[in-house]
Amino acid sequence: MANDVCFRLNHLDRSWALAVYRDQHGYEVLEQVLREQRDPARLIDELKTSALRGRGGAGFPTGLKWSFMQRGAPGQKYIVCNADEGEPGTCKDRDIMRYNPHQLIEGMALAGYVIGATRGYVYLRGEFWEPYERLQGAIEEARAAGLLGSNLLGSGFDFDLDIHLGAGAYICGEETALLESIEGKKGQPRYKPPFPASYGLYGRPTTINNVETLASVPEIIRHGGQWFLELGKPNNGGTKIFSVSGHVERPGNYEVPLGTPFAELLEMAGGVLGGRRLKAVIPGGSSTPVVPGERMMEVTMDYDGIAKAGSMLGAGSVIVIDETVCMVRLLARLSHFYYEESCGQCTPCREGTGWLARVVHRIEHGQGRAEDLDLLDSVAGNIGGRTICALGDAAAMPVQSFLKHFRDEFEYHIEHGRCMVGATPAHG
Amino acid sequence: MATIEINGKVVEARDGAMLIEAAAEAGFAIPHFCYHRKLTIAASCRMCLVEVEKAPKPLPACATPVSDGMKVQTRSPKALAAQKAVMEFLLINHPLDCPICDQGGECDLQELAVGYGGDVTRFAEGKRVVGDPDLGPLIATEMTRCIHCTRCVRFIAEIAGTRELGAPGRGEHMHITSWLGGQVGSELSGNVIDLCPVGALTSKPFRFRARAWELNARPAVAMHDGLGANLWFDTLRGQVLRARPRDNEAVNECWLSDRDRFACAGLHSDDRLRQPLLRDRNGWREAGWDEALPRAAQLLRNIVDNRGGEQLAALAAPSQSAEEYYLLQKLLRALGSPHIEHRLRQGCFTAQEAMPLMPGLGMAPEALQAGDAFLMVGCHLRKEQPLLNHRVRQAVLNGAAAMAINPVVWPSNYPLAAEQTVAPSRLAGALAEVAQALAGGEAGGEAAAMAERLRDAEQPLILVGAVAQMGEYLGAILAQAMQVAEACGGRVAFLPEGGNSAAAWLAGAVPHRGVAGSHAPTVGKHLRQLYAEPVAGLLLLGIEPERDSLDPAAMARLLEAAEGVVALAAYDSPLLREHADVILPLATWAESAGTQINHAGLWQSYRGAVAAPGEARPGWKVLRVLGNLLDLDGFDFNAADEVLAELRAAVDRQGAFAPTPWPAVALPDAPASVEAVAALSPYSVDAMVRRSPPLQAASDAPQPCCRVHPALAERLGRPQRVRVGDGAASAVLALEIDERVADGCIVVPTAIAETALLGALTGAISVEQAA
Numbered sequence A: 001m002a003n004d005v006c007f008r009l010n011h012l013d014r015s016w017a018l019a020v021y022r023d024q025h026g027y028e029v030l031e032q033v034l035r036e037q038r039d040p041a042r043l044i045d046e047l048k049t050s051a052l053r054g055r056g057g058a059g060f061p062t063g064l065k066w067s068f069m070q071r072g073a074p075g076q077k078y079i080v081c082n083a084d085e086g087e088p089g090t091c092k093d094r095d096i097m098r099y100n101p102h103q104l105i106e107g108m109a110l111a112g113y114v115i116g117a118t119r120g121y122v123y124l125r126g127e128f129w130e131p132y133e134r135l136q137g138a139i140e141e142a143r144a145a146g147l148l149g150s151n152l153l154g155s156g157f158d159f160d161l162d163i164h165l166g167a168g169a170y171i172c173g174e175e176t177a178l179l180e181s182i183e184g185k186k187g188q189p190r191y192k193p194p195f196p197a198s199y200g201l202y203g204r205p206t207t208i209n210n211v212e213t214l215a216s217v218p219e220i221i222r223h224g225g226q227w228f229l230e231l232g233k234p235n236n237g238g239t240k241i242f243s244v245s246g247h248v249e250r251p252g253n254y255e256v257p258l259g260t261p262f263a264e265l266l267e268m269a270g271g272v273l274g275g276r277r278l279k280a281v282i283p284g285g286s287s288t289p290v291v292p293g294e295r296m297m298e299v300t301m302d303y304d305g306i307a308k309a310g311s312m313l314g315a316g317s318v319i320v321i322d323e324t325v326c327m328v329r330l331l332a333r334l335s336h337f338y339y340e341e342s343c344g345q346c347t348p349c350r351e352g353t354g355w356l357a358r359v360v361h362r363i364e365h366g367q368g369r370a371e372d373l374d375l376l377d378s379v380a381g382n383i384g385g386r387t388i389c390a391l392g393d394a395a396a397m398p399v400q401s402f403l404k405h406f407r408d409e410f411e412y413h414i415e416h417g418r419c420m421v422g423a424t425p426a427h428g
Numbered sequence B: 001m002a003t004i005e006i007n008g009k010v011v012e013a014r015d016g017a018m019l020i021e022a023a024a025e026a027g028f029a030i031p032h033f034c035y036h037r038k039l040t041i042a043a044s045c046r047m048c049l050v051e052v053e054k055a056p057k058p059l060p061a062c063a064t065p066v067s068d069g070m071k072v073q074t075r076s077p078k079a080l081a082a083q084k085a086v087m088e089f090l091l092i093n094h095p096l097d098c099p100i101c102d103q104g105g106e107c108d109l110q111e112l113a114v115g116y117g118g119d120v121t122r123f124a125e126g127k128r129v130v131g132d133p134d135l136g137p138l139i140a141t142e143m144t145r146c147i148h149c150t151r152c153v154r155f156i157a158e159i160a161g162t163r164e165l166g167a168p169g170r171g172e173h174m175h176i177t178s179w180l181g182g183q184v185g186s187e188l189s190g191n192v193i194d195l196c197p198v199g200a201l202t203s204k205p206f207r208f209r210a211r212a213w214e215l216n217a218r219p220a221v222a223m224h225d226g227l228g229a230n231l232w233f234d235t236l237r238g239q240v241l242r243a244r245p246r247d248n249e250a251v252n253e254c255w256l257s258d259r260d261r262f263a264c265a266g267l268h269s270d271d272r273l274r275q276p277l278l279r280d281r282n283g284w285r286e287a288g289w290d291e292a293l294p295r296a297a298q299l300l301r302n303i304v305d306n307r308g309g310e311q312l313a314a315l316a317a318p319s320q321s322a323e324e325y326y327l328l329q330k331l332l333r334a335l336g337s338p339h340i341e342h343r344l345r346q347g348c349f350t351a352q353e354a355m356p357l358m359p360g361l362g363m364a365p366e367a368l369q370a371g372d373a374f375l376m377v378g379c380h381l382r383k384e385q386p387l388l389n390h391r392v393r394q395a396v397l398n399g400a401a402a403m404a405i406n407p408v409v410w411p412s413n414y415p416l417a418a419e420q421t422v423a424p425s426r427l428a429g430a431l432a433e434v435a436q437a438l439a440g441g442e443a444g445g446e447a448a449a450m451a452e453r454l455r456d457a458e459q460p461l462i463l464v465g466a467v468a469q470m471g472e473y474l475g476a477i478l479a480q481a482m483q484v485a486e487a488c489g490g491r492v493a494f495l496p497e498g499g500n501s502a503a504a505w506l507a508g509a510v511p512h513r514g515v516a517g518s519h520a521p522t523v524g525k526h527l528r529q530l531y532a533e534p535v536a537g538l539l540l541l542g543i544e545p546e547r548d549s550l551d552p553a554a555m556a557r558l559l560e561a562a563e564g565v566v567a568l569a570a571y572d573s574p575l576l577r578e579h580a581d582v583i584l585p586l587a588t589w590a591e592s593a594g595t596q597i598n599h600a601g602l603w604q605s606y607r608g609a610v611a612a613p614g615e616a617r618p619g620w621k622v623l624r625v626l627g628n629l630l631d632l633d634g635f636d637f638n639a640a641d642e643v644l645a646e647l648r649a650a651v652d653r654q655g656a657f658a659p660t661p662w663p664a665v666a667l668p669d670a671p672a673s674v675e676a677v678a679a680l681s682p683y684s685v686d687a688m689v690r691r692s693p694p695l696q697a698a699s700d701a702p703q704p705c706c707r708v709h710p711a712l713a714e715r716l717g718r719p720q721r722v723r724v725g726d727g728a729a730s731a732v733l734a735l736e737i738d739e740r741v742a743d744g745c746i747v748v749p750t751a752i753a754e755t756a757l758l759g760a761l762t763g764a765i766s767v768e769q770a771a
């Protein structure tokens, strides 16, 4: 069982075309909902039954999120799709927009209907040119077909959509930084509360969801929440796209039911590259704690299963690490990323990410000190949970988990000034 | 109200209050940097993290609203650990250059580091170094010290309203700078110096002048506009080194305009007068007070005895103390002269009998903030009265309508709901149209829009400012403003430029009224009449004649015509040297006790912050001794307080004041030729400001150039330079083309050397191409 929801058209020729999507029951759900003027509260119940959780990383239950919006409140409301896809290791949203853009559009229109928003924005990572062209083309097709615009299908419901291209900042994937960026300001997270549901884009009530989340909605409404739930397992409804990267034979996106054993997923990806030993896996994107390979082989790929292994499903970005990798070097790379991408507004993140990156860099370059490891742990601990947004935690977690599981490699580096793994020179 | 528990103490907190406020009220100070009660919440420094029961993570007290039943620990191990961790982060990249930092001793980071910082750093990496932008002559930058609290950015955006500062760059590269790399031009920019919790933004003029702990803070009241902002003068060894705001919610809140903050640099000007000066056959010589005072008294006595009291007049600058005004008019009237004048920059006196007891707002500045419609007429409020403009701006942000009828479209820091740009001679006419529209008559688009907003408002306010004051059309403008106010149920506030105009009016330093508006047995000559019919003797108080008059040429003639001139002056002046007989060195308001009466009618007394330089003495003392030497009754004061008490008693005795009704003033005709608009730079208003080097280097300093609308420039043949003048004198100035100026007008700077020989810059003016 694979490619049942967002990727259900991927095997078809020109799957992104409106005609193909129509052929596959596309927009039927939207038409039906509008024709029957379905009760938004019932649609939210359907989502709650499905146990759909946000696919952008935090895993927040989507039905619950939508229920925060005061549908009847006067004034403009917005639905915003997070297509920034910045988390290292993630490349699934890109393929949804390339191969099934209409399903995303339909999902956003449905969301607009449910939360009372007549206007949607897709915040699309600027480097994603092909996905942009596909989605933009699809929006124009839909508009021409009367599926976007005013008075959709004669229902009296208005809904239109625009793409806003990001300019390459990871932090703009954080939902409130994303809103600031759409507003034309510097992409910097807002302190919450107030949450976007009460004070969002331009100060108006706003719901923000990930591409995969929104693109799952039409299928959930079409087949019912129970169908989706049963695709996965309780509390972890549906399928999930895992972007498998790193040392595997066939890196790529795999849409599989939640609860699929990691071992099976690895199998689908052709196993570890060159048959080498699996050393570790970062299961949910670079922000999530690393899990040692042996432990990972026992894990099922769902929110609860991965949590049990001390990590997070995140955005489903599975980074496979084989025995040839120096964990110090890998952490140096990750820490550098967060150091570069911190927005800089809160003290622990602005100062701490630079500190972490420099210390790890030093260790990697053979200038580590005995006290550095405790220092790293302590600095990471001083960032975590004390910042405005989760980037601070995201920077801290890799450090803490790498030290927890691979402390010996760091100690070796400090003691010998070079790498424990293979013959990788210390000054690489 | 919410009942919460802070550190075990039960506290009642206002709904919606943030924890940091509730805790402060309960006596628990929570360390903080980015939080400031007047600014929006950033919640970014994370210094204020506290432990809240049931919250999984520590919460920022500055951004966490109280809720009933909340239990908060501000100093529990968890809270302290978070606070200390943040302090460590703040310090790792901080240069710790306290010994050479001007903020040392008054630095929030330094102070909190004592409580929350470690002894030894764990940071073994290289520190960050940040480049310093040049923000102009007022603000010094050391951005390596910046802790990114963004208070300055928020102040400039939210209070100054100019969005000149920002924080470009991400992460460690985030840095504070002016967006376009230039000077900060806001008239409130200096407040970022106080707001900056570290030594990143400090006062440029004060740089390296003293350590904070060496300074004595002396309370004072600023005298550069009618607000009377409260401030501290920080002094060292008898010198004022800097000014800082003194909190007073009813007046200036915690802000100061740049003018009030940086003017004090003008106190130390080289041309301060330090010694009495006497003119004798060989010219000027220094003398002691024991010689100069009898000489001054004798001179006045001679005029009175030989020519009659009628032949004596007194002129005072509009920023002297109430006590000085009171004594000056008392002295003159006792000598039999009714000619007392302080309205040196007023262009028209036709309606003086109808003027209220004193000019001003007639309400507290705070109340402006609750206003709903403002119509500014001949008023560049932003530069004339910066902190009143701030209140209006806040009202506009809350939905009030601000409108303007001005000869120039000055850049506003809030949107205007309607705007008319007309020549000064047309200001009254434009108001008349608004009044007509209010009465249901026909009116043009903008006039109708103005009428509508005024009609819909509950407390419409018409602000007539210094631009109107300086024209010959003031009477007509005020009369029409009254018509508009009556038609919409609003009020008129006349805001002259002088720092203590209200006190001058109230203390009787006007020719047509006595103290507190009392009847003047003889109506004296107002300034224009004096110019037309000079007198034999002049007593001058605080005047720099070539700069303080709207019509410096007429002022020079007045001085020249006088047989005897006694000048009390703080600063030397060529015109005084040319025409005076005795020059008595005067203490400024910073150096003497006195009282300012502000726009709202609030009496604010101050003591001198330092002694005046050399032999200079407070004006009230000099006038008192002159009274004694002239054998006048009622001059036996031992302290400024006693003078004030007498003035107060006179005001209390006087009771309610009823001005005569507004006369019907005909709408003026527009001059046939080009019309002058006098441009008074905010940094030209008084002698002290004019001598402040940092202000004179700032972007609002006077520019020796004229401005005209492109259409007029075209008619003039687009000259680079023009000769402007009246029949008697002319000046050559550069010409700038500026579409914001009403067509048919030329904006000419006043109170600068280049135009000091010209007459009043109002009405017709000749303009021609100059080589």
Ligand SMILES: Cc1cc2nc3c(=O)[nH]c(=O)nc-3n(C[C@H](O)[C@H](O)[C@H](O)COP(=O)(O)O)c2cc1C
Residues within 6 Å of the ligand: A053, A054, A055, A056, A057, A058, A059, A060, A082, A083, A084, A085, A086, A087, A170, A171, A172, A173, A174, A175, A176, A208, A209, A210, A211, A213, A214, A389, A390, A391, A394
């Ligand atoms: C630093 C940071 C980066 C993020 N980047 C993304 C992103 O690129 N795409 C995304 O969908 N969510 C991202 N998120 C999560 C969003 O803030 C938000 O939770 C999500 O868009 C909500 O949608 P969902 O409920 O459908 O998952 C990021 C969060 C953080 C803290």
Ligand code: SF4
Residues within 6 Å of the ligand: A171, A188, A189, A341, A342, A343, A344, A345, A346, A347, A349, A350, A387, A388, A389, A390, A391, A392, A393
């Ligand atoms: S945690 Fe980092 S990225 Fe997030 S708001 Fe704070 S400084 Fe910006």
Ligand code: FES
Residues within 6 Å of the ligand: B031, B032, B033, B034, B035, B042, B043, B044, B045, B046, B047, B048, B049, B060, B061, B062, B063
């Ligand atoms: S004072 Fe609360 S976060 Fe800065």
